[in-house]
Amino acid sequence: MTRVIGLMSGTSVDGIDAALVDIFGTGLDLKIELIAGETYPYPREIRERILSCCAGQTISMLEFAELDDAVALSFAKAAIAIQSGHQKATLIGSHGQTVYHRPLMEYDKGKLGYSLQIGRGILISQLTSITTVNDFRAADIALGGQGAPLVPRVDAALLSHNSESRCIQNIGGIGNVTYIPANDGNWLSQIRGWDTGPGNSLLDLAVEHLTDGAKTYDEDGNWASSGTPDFTLVEQWLKQEYFHIPPPKSTGRELFGVDYLHQCIKDAASFQLSSADFLATLTELTAASIVSSYHNFLPEMPHRVFLCGGGCRNLYLKHRLQQLLGTIPVSTTNEVGLDADFKEAIAFAVLAYWRQTGSPGNLPAATGATQEALLGNIHTPF
Known part of the structure; x- marks a missing residue:
């Protein structure tokens, strides 16, 4: 059994869904138990800054870096809060916050799609002292896929x-x-x-x-x-x-x-x-x-x-x-038997678990990638 935290904030940008789950098994032969699930709203200022960024409004690199840090801090706080009163997790799967998604289209021959999620995994790892997996979409995109959907x-x-x-x-x-x-x-x-x-x-x-x-x-x-x-x-x-x-x-x-x-x-x-x-x-x-x-x-x-x-x-x-x-x-x-409110957060807990255990996370038939791949980058706290 591995206790994992899944963190997800989607295109609604209404807050961070956190799921604390126990995962049993390997590959597709899995069982999960949801220990706790909670949504942590973004502070109003951060939500407005994210939405402004998503809408394409120009910001400086300094402002972008500060927003990246603020999102990572919000995710880390959610990870810490969801563990309150429970045995601690040993792994986090963080989707981050998508601020730009440019999928590969049929006419984009010789090109790759692009997808950017902010909320640095290495910072979440350092703030929580828990190994963190993030940037799940990049490997699928590198293989010619859409990087979505990953569930x-x-x-x-x-x-x-x-x-x-x-x-x-x-x-x-x-x-x-x-x-x-x-x-x-x-x-x-x-x-x-x-x-x-x-x-x-x-x-x-x-x-x-x-x-x-x-x-x-x-x-x-x-x-x-x-x-x-x-x-x-x-x-x-x-x-x-x-x-x-x-x-x-x-x-x-x-x-x-x-x-x-x-x-x-x-x-x-x-x-x-x-x-x-x-x-x-x-x-x-x-x-x-x-x-x-x-x-x-x-x-x-x-x-x-x-x-x-x-x-x-x-x-x-x-x-x-x-x-x-x-x-x-x-x-x-x-x-x-799968909580509808936290299914997406649970999914990223599973994807992190698969990354740590060496199992592929994508389905090429869904994303268009040329092959299965390990998804995500692993960050271990120092």
Whole structure:
């Protein structure tokens, strides 16, 4: 048994998810036990600086270095706090905070993608006195992959089933899916994964815009549920090029961010939507983009869909997904023993464990890499 801390902050930039887990086994034959899970919000100033950086605003190298240090310090504090009252961990897996993601596209022959996560692993290691693994995406990118999504191999280890196919749909700022066929024969090579498009990103940005910053998200989807989506507008938005690119593919705030929201606001102007109608329409875009990607890119529709991430608490979004998927049951990973709120943090604990034990962490079928690879850089405290 190895006790590991997984640390994750996604494109929503709402805080650091920390998971303290015990991991048993090797390779894909794993069992995990969640000891503690907690979300630690960023200080307001740091969150604003991260969002400004993600939006492409110019900062000096000094300011960038200070932000990198501030994120590492926040991650280290989260790692220390999650261990309070528990036996200490011997390993940390830190995803860091993505501030820029430029995936490899089909036309980028002879080039590599690029992805930057700040929050230096070596500083986290020194501050916590715990061996820390970070920079998980670089090795996959060096092998011609997208560097994302990285969770499909973890999903395969923890959530496969002997007789049913499953989609594990994470809804963070960006949505990503892992398709897992029934665990039989050469099932591992048939797993697929990609970023489906916007998750909570446009919804959260819209709420902040509509409330002048007084609110940052639509709790339970209550505001959106009081409106009526405009399906003509959704169909217009679904013509966006990204939705039609076949996997492997990944995306981020660089596409589905502030500029995209402003274009959505402009598109909606002539439809005379109320604020609730606009939020309902953006919610429909998230749901419809997820389901249409299943129809377009899966070998077959899954037997069941399991949600995780912050978006699975959006009851209206969950309802719309169920309506669009018809008879395919939609639930959360809680129902199969994996905490839906902390699944992504758990995944990076597992990826760190695999790096330390010498097991590959990526699935080339999901990322597009030319081969499997050990993911992450190991930093040992002095």
